[in-house]
Every structure is written in structure tokens, then in C-alpha cells.
Amino acid sequence: MAITKLKALGVTDGTLTNTQINASAAIAKSKLGALDIVNADVNASAAIAGSKLTLSNDQITRDNLDTKLNQLEPVWTDMVTLSSANHTHQIIDEYGRRVNAQNGNNGPSGRARIRGETGTGNFRVKFQLGTLWGWSEIHFAVPSNYNDATKHNGGDYPTYHTASQPTGKIHFFVANNGSNNIRYFNYWNGSSVSTQSTVSGGTSNTMNIWRSDGTIYWYDSSSTHTLATSSTDNFIVYAGLQSPSFVRLLDASSYAGKAQ
Amino acid sequence: MSFKQYNPAVIAIAANTLGFKKSVSINEDGSLNWWFEKDHPTDKQMLDEIPNAQKEYNEKGPLNL
Numbered sequence: 001m002a003i004t005k006l007k008a009l010g011v012t013d014g015t016l017t018n019t020q021i022n023a024s025a026a027i028a029k030s031k032l033g034a035l036d037i038v039n040a041d042v043n044a045s046a047a048i049a050g051s052k053l054t055l056s057n058d059q060i061t062r063d064n065l066d067t068k069l070n071q072l073e074p075v076w077t078d079m080v081t082l083s084s085a086n087h088t089h090q091i092i093d094e095y096g097r098r099v100n101a102q103n104g105n106n107g108p109s110g111r112a113r114i115r116g117e118t119g120t121g122n123f124r125v126k127f128q129l130g131t132l133w134g135w136s137e138i139h140f141a142v143p144s145n146y147n148d149a150t151k152h153n154g155g156d157y158p159t160y161h162t163a164s165q166p167t168g169k170i171h172f173f174v175a176n177n178g179s180n181n182i183r184y185f186n187y188w189n190g191s192s193v194s195t196q197s198t199v200s201g202g203t204s205n206t207m208n209i210w211r212s213d214g215t216i217y218w219y220d221s222s223s224t225h226t227l228a229t230s231s232t233d234n235f236i237v238y239a240g241l242q243s244p245s246f247v248r249l250l251d252a253s254s255y256a257g258k259a260q
Numbered sequence: 261m262s263f264k265q266y267n268p269a270v271i272a273i274a275a276n277t278l279g280f281k282k283s284v285s286i287n288e289d290g291s292l293n294w295w296f297e298k299d300h301p302t303d304k305q306m307l308d309e310i311p312n313a314q315k316e317y318n319e320k321g322p323l324n325l
Contacts, residue, residue, distance in 0.1 A: 104324045105269065105322055106271060106285065106322060180283055
């Protein structure tokens with residue numbers, strides 16, 4: 001029975017129900033017992049202030065970072081040494097702009113990546129490849145196919161792809177040398193090499209790789225090749241060096257929403 | 261045939277001695293990668309040449325061309 005009027009006798013314990021409390025009733029928190037608010041009680045659109053959160057480092061993932069914080073920067077990082085290279089060998093020079101291994105054929109070498117990631121939108125990388133005996137390579141791998149030297153303790157291929165042809169994942173690269181005297185690109189679409197082109201004549205002239213509105217292009221210093229369309233993958237960019245070789249970075253940027 | 265146990269610089273010296281002046285490397289499965297070239301030494305020729313190449317490497321280090 002609905003309560004219409006309280007008399008001096010009061011309300012018997014246990015007779016008030018939820019429906020009898022007015023929707024606009026401002027019940028003080030002090031009148032409530034111990035709350036047990038769980039995640040499901042928080043509305044999906046609740047604007048919880050950052051000051052109310054305390055995150056540990058491992059809860060801050062790549063996807064949670066503002067893409068601007070992780071955009072490409074024209075500097076090599078995560079360098080590792082290979083093929084018996086030691087402290088006497090310098091792999092990164094020119095104030096962080098070039099990775100370089102000129103220590104004889106198949107001699108001591110290394111690898112490094114460009115700081116940041118391309119993001120899923122437009123990006124541009126401008127570079128020069130060595131025209132020497134060994135292959136000078138610049139690779140693009142999705143993060144899940146990238147072997148991060150800072151997270152893995154060595155292994156055969158740190159600062160490199162885990163697989164050159166990963167199932168269901170994009171991987172592509174451009175390579176150039178002087179002994180075969182060619183430059184070429186190879187685009188793996190997740191199940192097959194969808195595009196590959198070999199251009200006669202190695203060159204250390206300026207090349208570009210960029211994505212504009214979902215289309216990835218390679219300018220080989222004389223003509224432009226379309227590597228892929230409808231591309232929305234985020235890539236890590238890194239260099240492969242077969243001594244002697246080098247990759248000189250001229251600029252790099254990722255800027256979604258702006259033509260590159 | 262796997263060449264994984266050999267120093268890549270020794271492989272380069274052996275190939276060069278056998279007349280192959282272009283890039284050669286060792287694939288992840290241990291086979292030799294001659295890249296786009298069809299005319300190259302055979303695995304047998306390379307294996308036969310490796311002892312000499314290793315000796316040259318020990319004396320002079322990687323080939324500098």
C-alpha cells in the first residue's frame with residue numbers, strides 16, 4: 001500500500017520500499033551504508049577526471065597514447081649491433097640521422113628504427129640508401145610483427161621484423177645496392193607478395209615513401225610507384241644493413257589529416 | 261644445405277673467389293640468398309671454398325672491395 005501521509009507513530013522498520021523515495025530526493029551519502037560500486041555501475045559516458053585515476057606503467061598501452069606523442073621523428077633509435085660488431089663500431093652517425101655499416105663485405109653491422117610510428121593516417125619518410133656492395137634497406141612492419149630490442153633480450157632478429165612474410169599482416173621494404181646495381185620494393189599483403197618492382201641501377205639519390213589518403217607511394221628517385229591502396233595500418237620503420245651499406249634519414253613525419 | 265654455422269663475411273670471401281662479386285647472404289633457414297642472380301656458385305663449390313675463405317678471413321678480416 002502506498003504511503004500517503006505519515007502520522008506521529010512513524011514508519012515501521014522494513015516497510016519503506018525504493019519506489020516510495022522521490023526521484024529528486026537528495027539523500028546524503030552519510031545516510032547510505034557502505035557502497036560497493038563496481039565497474040558496471042559507472043556509466044560508459046561518465047567523464048571521470050584524470051585526477052581520480054592512478055594508472056601503472058603497464059596499463060598505458062600504445063593505443064592509449066595520443067598519436068602526436070608517438071609520431072615519427074627523424075632520428076634513429078633502438079640500435080643493436082650484429083655480425084661481430086662491438087664497441088669499436090659506430091652504427092649511428094651524422095647526429096642520429098644515418099645508420100651506417102661500412103666494415104667490409106658481410107662484416108660487422110647493426111640495425112636501428114626510426115623513433116615513433118607512422119600512425120594510421122598520412123606519413124612521409126624521405127631518405128637516401130647506400131649504393132655499396134651490401135643491401136641498404138628500409139622496412140615497414142606492423143607493431144605485432146616487430147621484434148623490439150628494448151623489450152626482448154636479444155634473439156636472432158632484434159630491431160627487426162619477426163617474420164618477413166607474416167600471415168595476415170602487412171610488411172614491405174625498399175632495398176638498394178651497388179653490387180647487384182638495382183633498387184627494388186617488395187610489398188607483402190598478408191598472404192602473398194602483391195607487388196614487387198625492380199629498377200635497374202642502384203642510386204643514393206633521394207627517395208620518398210609516403211601515404212596520402214590511404215595510398216602508399218614510393219618515389220625511387222626517378223619515378224613513383226604505388227605500393228598499396230586503402231592502407232590504414234600503423235607501421236614501425238627500421239633499417240636493415242648488410243655491410244657495407246647505409247640509410248640516411250632526411251626527414252620523417254606522421255600527421256593524420258594533412259597532405260604529405 | 262645450411263650455411264648458418266659460417267661467418268657471413270667468410271661466405272662473401274668464398275663467393276668472391278669463385279667469381280661472384282655481387283651480394284650474397286644467409287637466409288633464416290640457412291640457405292644462401294643470391295638475390296636476383298641466376299648465375300652463381302653451387303652449394304658444393306661454396307663448401308669446398310670455405311676453408312680457404314676462412315683462412316683468408318682469419319688473416320685479413322672481411323673483404324673490402
